[in-house]
Amino acid sequence: MVATAATTKFQARRLRGYGKSTAYSLGVEEEFQLLDPATYELTPVVDAVIGSVPEADRGQVKHELMQSVVETSTTVCSNVEEAVADLTRLRRLVLDGAEAAGAVVASAGTTPISHWEGQAITDRPRYRDIVAKLQWVARRELIFGLHVHVGVDSVDKCMYVFNAIREELPLLLALSANSPFWQGATTGLQSSRIKVFDAFPRSGTPQAFPGGWDELEVMLARGKRTGLIPDHTYVWWDVRPHPEFGTLEIRICDAQARLRDTASLAALVQALVAWHGDRFDAGIAPSELPPQMLIEENRWSAARYGLDGEMVDFTNDTLVPTRHLLAKVLDRVEPVARRLGSGEWFDQIAGMLHQTGATRQLDAWLAGGRSNTAAAEQLVRDTADF
Numbered sequence: 001m002v003a004t005a006a007t008t009k010f011q012a013r014r015l016r017g018y019g020k021s022t023a024y025s026l027g028v029e030e031e032f033q034l035l036d037p038a039t040y041e042l043t044p045v046v047d048a049v050i051g052s053v054p055e056a057d058r059g060q061v062k063h064e065l066m067q068s069v070v071e072t073s074t075t076v077c078s079n080v081e082e083a084v085a086d087l088t089r090l091r092r093l094v095l096d097g098a099e100a101a102g103a104v105v106a107s108a109g110t111t112p113i114s115h116w117e118g119q120a121i122t123d124r125p126r127y128r129d130i131v132a133k134l135q136w137v138a139r140r141e142l143i144f145g146l147h148v149h150v151g152v153d154s155v156d157k158c159m160y161v162f163n164a165i166r167e168e169l170p171l172l173l174a175l176s177a178n179s180p181f182w183q184g185a186t187t188g189l190q191s192s193r194i195k196v197f198d199a200f201p202r203s204g205t206p207q208a209f210p211g212g213w214d215e216l217e218v219m220l221a222r223g224k225r226t227g228l229i230p231d232h233t234y235v236w237w238d239v240r241p242h243p244e245f246g247t248l249e250i251r252i253c254d255a256q257a258r259l260r261d262t263a264s265l266a267a268l269v270q271a272l273v274a275w276h277g278d279r280f281d282a283g284i285a286p287s288e289l290p291p292q293m294l295i296e297e298n299r300w301s302a303a304r305y306g307l308d309g310e311m312v313d314f315t316n317d318t319l320v321p322t323r324h325l326l327a328k329v330l331d332r333v334e335p336v337a338r339r340l341g342s343g344e345w346f347d348q349i350a351g352m353l354h355q356t357g358a359t360r361q362l363d364a365w366l367a368g369g370r371s372n373t374a375a376a377e378q379l380v381r382d383t384a385d386f
Helices: 005-014 046-051 080-100 125-134 155-176 192-197 213-226 259-281 292-308 322-339 343-347 349-354 357-367 372-384
Strands: 026-035 061-063 069-073 104-106 145-151 239-242 247-254 310-313 318-321
Touching: 026 080, 026 259, 026 372, 046 061, 046 069, 046 080, 061 080, 069 080, 080 104, 080 259, 080 372, 104 372, 145 259, 155 213, 155 239, 155 247, 155 259, 155 292, 155 310, 155 322, 155 349, 192 247, 192 292, 247 259, 259 322, 259 343, 259 349, 292 310, 292 322, 310 322, 318 322, 322 343, 322 349, 343 349, 357 372
Parallel strands: none
Antiparallel strands: 026 069, 026 104, 026 145, 061 069, 145 247, 239 247, 310 318
């Protein structure tokens, strides 16, 4: 791409974040459900929860689209240990604020009980704009995600990793699957959340951009000129570059009830980004990109079966058990995780391989006589157990 002076100036402004943070630093965003303690229905008390948070911390405890949801975001953390310390502090703020507001807190990709109809929308310009444009698609977005930002020290490295990590995203979804309920019913899916969110435009697995940031920037600029895409935050892909933060943001994971599961996923995401980043630093040419259709097939398997399905192994185009493919990836990146100092949290992925959040919910549901309330109670206990 031949850049004009105006384009070059625009890019310099947009890319100022890359290289500001330490390579492979972390930021983690969690979304929490605010529930009535008697019925476990969602309750719109986010203003009261945030109002109870100390002024100095309010930038990290925020509104989301619906008033029964609260989002937290860590500061920039140099490693998983720092992120866990901040996540622990933020969870305590949310739990204390909810208690003061007469609510309890749960975290999962969807709620076992509440329906989307009648949920109060947060009265803010961004959310009003999204609902006005997307209507029913936005109003039914009663879902909760876990987003992990990983610092990258150059935009070229970020786009190299962006293209490469796309094929591993379905494994992250399978491991994080934690939303077997929708509209108060079991769905037969392990991640109902991801299929609900697929109704959004500019969601799902992104296309690859072999031309790097210049190619992506041209697309975003055209979207902005048309008025369809005000800025890159209106692109809701499973992974996206975040130029203001200088990060690669992984967005595919369901929200996790247990803090240790959030930490384990953050450790894995960080290790994956660093593994691909090491290849970039070594001058290794990008691998051949697998067909988008087959990545989507793996993503569907993750949503439907979690870890109990099969996926295409792109190294030899064979269908293998998802757990085997994930174990292969874990073995590959484990040395990187240990180098980054996150080996303790990486080791805890072994427990998630036996029981994901979705299977924990379903086990509680069955043990309670197919009771959605029992599943909700389990989520509340797990969310508070840290």
